[in-house]
Amino acid sequence: MTMPEQKPLLEIKNLKMHFPIKRGVMGRTVGHIKAVDDVSLTIHQGEVLGLVGESGCGKSTVSRCIVRAYKPTAGKILLYDDAGGAVDLARIPEPDMLPYRRDIQMIFQDPFSSLNPRMTLRQIIGEPMRNYQICRGKALEERVAYLLESVGLRSEHMSRYPHAFSGGQRQRIGIARALALNPRLIICDEPVSALDVSVQAQILNLLRDLQAEFRYSYLFIAHDLSVVDYICERVAVMYVGKIVETADTATLFKDPQHPYTAALRSAIPQLNPRLRQLPVPLEGDVADPANTPAGCVFHPRCRFAEDRCRHEAPAMTATSPRHHARCHFAGELNLSGLSEPAATA
Amino acid sequence: MEPLLEVKNLQVHFATDEGLIEAVRDVSFEIKRGETVAIVGESGCGKSVMARAILRIVPAPGRIVEGQVNYYRDGRAIELTALEEKGPEIRAIRGADIAMIFQEPMATFSPVHTIGNQINEAIILHQGINQASATAQTLDILNRVGMPRPSRIIHRYPHQLSGGMLQRAMIAMALSCRPQLLIADEPTTALDVTTQAQILRLLYDLQREFNMAILFITHDLSVVSQFADRVEVMYLGEVVESTDVITLFEDPKHPYTRALLNSIPQTGAGRGQRLQSIAGSIPNPLHRPSGCLFHPRCDSFQPGICDLVSPKEIDIDRGHRARCVLYDEQFSAKVSNATFDQ
Numbered sequence: 001m002t003m004p005e006q007k008p009l010l011e012i013k014n015l016k017m018h019f020p021i022k023r024g025v026m027g028r029t030v031g032h033i034k035a036v037d038d039v040s041l042t043i044h045q046g047e048v049l050g051l052v053g054e055s056g057c058g059k060s061t062v063s064r065c066i067v068r069a070y071k072p073t074a075g076k077i078l079l080y081d082d083a084g085g086a087v088d089l090a091r092i093p094e095p096d097m098l099p100y101r102r103d104i105q106m107i108f109q110d111p112f113s114s115l116n117p118r119m120t121l122r123q124i125i126g127e128p129m130r131n132y133q134i135c136r137g138k139a140l141e142e143r144v145a146y147l148l149e150s151v152g153l154r155s156e157h158m159s160r161y162p163h164a165f166s167g168g169q170r171q172r173i174g175i176a177r178a179l180a181l182n183p184r185l186i187i188c189d190e191p192v193s194a195l196d197v198s199v200q201a202q203i204l205n206l207l208r209d210l211q212a213e214f215r216y217s218y219l220f221i222a223h224d225l226s227v228v229d230y231i232c233e234r235v236a237v238m239y240v241g242k243i244v245e246t247a248d249t250a251t252l253f254k255d256p257q258h259p260y261t262a263a264l265r266s267a268i269p270q271l272n273p274r275l276r277q278l279p280v281p282l283e284g285d286v287a288d289p290a291n292t293p294a295g296c297v298f299h300p301r302c303r304f305a306e307d308r309c310r311h312e313a314p315a316m317t318a319t320s321p322r323h324h325a326r327c328h329f330a331g332e333l334n335l336s337g338l339s340e341p342a343a344t345a
Numbered sequence: 346m347e348p349l350l351e352v353k354n355l356q357v358h359f360a361t362d363e364g365l366i367e368a369v370r371d372v373s374f375e376i377k378r379g380e381t382v383a384i385v386g387e388s389g390c391g392k393s394v395m396a397r398a399i400l401r402i403v404p405a406p407g408r409i410v411e412g413q414v415n416y417y418r419d420g421r422a423i424e425l426t427a428l429e430e431k432g433p434e435i436r437a438i439r440g441a442d443i444a445m446i447f448q449e450p451m452a453t454f455s456p457v458h459t460i461g462n463q464i465n466e467a468i469i470l471h472q473g474i475n476q477a478s479a480t481a482q483t484l485d486i487l488n489r490v491g492m493p494r495p496s497r498i499i500h501r502y503p504h505q506l507s508g509g510m511l512q513r514a515m516i517a518m519a520l521s522c523r524p525q526l527l528i529a530d531e532p533t534t535a536l537d538v539t540t541q542a543q544i545l546r547l548l549y550d551l552q553r554e555f556n557m558a559i560l561f562i563t564h565d566l567s568v569v570s571q572f573a574d575r576v577e578v579m580y581l582g583e584v585v586e587s588t589d590v591i592t593l594f595e596d597p598k599h600p601y602t603r604a605l606l607n608s609i610p611q612t613g614a615g616r617g618q619r620l621q622s623i624a625g626s627i628p629n630p631l632h633r634p635s636g637c638l639f640h641p642r643c644d645s646f647q648p649g650i651c652d653l654v655s656p657k658e659i660d661i662d663r664g665h666r667a668r669c670v671l672y673d674e675q676f677s678a679k680v681s682n683a684t685f686d687q
Contacts, residue, residue: 054537166626196387197564198642201608201622208619223537230610230620253612267538269545269567271611273590276571280546282539285507 008080009217010066010185012041015075015090017061021290033290035061037241039075040316043185046215050232050249052222052264054286058241059221063187065090066219067104068097079103079185102132105178109190111170115162121148121173122158128180147176152206168199175206187219192227204230225268229253234322237261240287240297243316247323257325259302262335296328304333348375348417349558350399350443350526355412355426357391357398366630368394368407370582374575376526376558383561383573383590389627391582392562396528399560400439401430418442418525441471444519448531450511453518454503461499464518471522482521489554490517491547509540516547523555530562545572566609570594575664578602581630581638584658588665598667600645637670645669650676 017036020029035058043049051059065072068089077089079100089100105128108114115124125144129135135143145155151172162170171191178186188207192200208231211218222228228235229249236246237260245258256262263281270277282301287293293300299309308328316324319331327333357369369391376382384392397403399414414425416438428435447453454463461483468479480499487495490513503511512532519527529548533541545568552559561573569576569590576593578586578601586599597603607621625642628634634641640651650670659672670676 054539168626196627197566198387198605198608198623199626201610201620202624204610205619205622225538226610226612229612263539265612267542268612269542269565269571271567271570271594271606271609273570273573273594278542278546278549278571280543283543285509285540286537 007045007084008042008078009045009047010041010043010219011076011078011080011086012039012062012066013076013078015039015062015065015077016073017058017065017070018073031290034241034292035289036065036072037289037292039238039241039243041236041243041246043217043219045184046217047234048211048218048220048232050220050222050228050235051238052225052228052235053238054223054264056240056286056289057238058289059238060189062238063106063189063219063221066185066187067101067106068094102128102181103184105181105183105186107171107174107178107186107188107191110194111167111174112194114174115170117162120159120161121153121176124162124173125158125177125180128177132181134181143180144176147179150179150210151176152202166199167195168202171195171199171203172206175203175210179210183216185217185219187221189221190223191220193222193224200227207231225253225264237264240292241289242297242326244298244327245323245325251320251323255323256335257319257323257330257333258298258327259304259333259335260298261325263301296326304329347378347420348415349378349380350376350417350560351413351415351422352395352399353413353415355395355398355414356410357394357403357407358410359407361406361631364631367582367633368630369398372412372577372579372582372584374577374584374587376560378525379552379556379558380574381552381559381561381572382575382577383563383569384577384579385563385566385569386579387564387627389581389630390579392579393530395579396445396530396560396562399425399528400443400445401425401428401435402439416442416526437471440467440519440524441522442524443526443528444522444524445528445530446512446515446519446532448534450508450515450535451503453515454511456503459500459502460506460514464499464514464521467518468521483517486517486521487514489551490514490520491543492517508536509543512536512540512544513547516544516551520551520555520557524557526558526560527552528560528562531564532561533568534563534565541568548572566606578605581628581633583638583668584666585639585669586665586667587658588661592662592665598661598665598672599639599669600643600671601639602667604642604644637668645671647676 015036016038018032018034021031023030039062053059064070066077072090075090078086079089080086122144125147126140129140144158148155153172192203220232232249235249235252236243239260245261266279266281284301287297295311296309296314299305314326314328316326317330318324353373355369355372359366359368372395386392398409409426415422416425464483465479468482484495492498492513533544573590575589577584580601586602597606604623608623610620623642636652636654637656640646656668656670658666658668661667661672
């Protein structure tokens, strides 16, 4: 795969989102949940970046910080314009967000709760364009029809309500709404995990076709590595609020440098009954983000942990120009036993 | 080997205000001792209703309208479908001979009782022993499911445990009376992949230790490939293909099974290629298609046959059945001609 021009679109620098834990009648703050702790990420123009991790790792919190549903505790979220200028979405006052919200749209996980049941498709998909006074009347109608067709729905259905559509079709409606404003970045938050298996492939193909045609940039959030492998060029792996590894997709699966990535990889059951392993790559539970372990957050579950890991938090280390891992032993461990099993027929 | 459970021509209907839903239609299969049978299907295919029908806990307004479920104990068949739904016979079987675990462990446990008390209750109910020996058994079973520090866990309430731990507690409760058959309804769907791997491994080990059969209900074919001995593929209430797990993955016959297998993204395999998707979506159960239920989405659809004829279950090979006219001699000549004409 050839790399697209590497102009940054969104640059997240040392993002922190800590939620206070309040106790007692006085609402005293007794601690913090470090949902996102020092995350740095760059999404380039036209790139599909995957953000993977297990539930509670903070991946959705990152996306909510980007659209400013949360005001980050610290850090920068730089949105670049075409000329190379940037604005810090983490710091600008709420009313000034309006023009930038247009550039960043979201596709949600649950197509049943993300569409207003009292609005027709015309209203749902037309609303963002009316809000930004892009078009109205006949022109709006035409644009809605065009958007419906481009996500594989029929334009004559625009007077219907969401309940008339199946889960997969509703997800298409959500995608049409996200495309309405020609956004520069689309955040897909688990867009297929609530869908039936036979419908997932349709939606993944649609997202990929749209990306290929219009060069959208996606931040693709998922817990399913095989879905990420299918759609993303580059992947960031998150664990308890921190990015632990970033690499090009093929590299990440072939040659993971962080033990967590390797474990995640080998936990996916293979579609081959002759290759039965039922491995248990990780014992124990994900660390509590309110009470993170000292040193490396992954050390209590890591089979390679040494004394150093219990005391000293590792920094992100580059093992090659496009491959980074947050591990003291990045580039030194033999994770091949845990990585990609023999390709299945 | 003798069967442990036999399901024959089971039909479950839901009479709703909008119309009749045939949730399970003419389903037959059997489970042998110690065997793992997977029921695979997407939402609305009737897999969970079917499992509940075995234990006679189909939620209202669902009703078993036809068919039999036979459970074999000491060489004697007990017809579960003939028992009274709330009677003592079926209640003696539920939780003792046949236990069930669910997708949502949070919904299985009562939030106001401790884990220990809830597992004790099941043991006392079925074994009629005193509190102290029940607690000893509870600690033992919690230990076996790999629960850290069981003596502390028994005093905890469900909300104080993580999803994986609760799933272990639920498995412990289900196994506390040493069932012959464990019905597992999507037991790992709500869990993360690494926790899923732990739970699958645990079930696998416990199955060997207790020599129990498992009826594994799931939508996830990759879990099936790692776990099942036999597979029943369901679509809109019918079993469309039934075979052993190796054949299912290497020589699937029904177009639905084939399409489903092709549409699943796999890591490493075919990176950069488009997925083969299945057209359309699962029909509303109130508006079932005529003829073959899968015909509107099928890539082998033959007009004049598939939209008119309800396909019969055809024996493809020993232990391999598929519900498709492609394998029906009565139609196969016509079908191959039609294919040739195109």
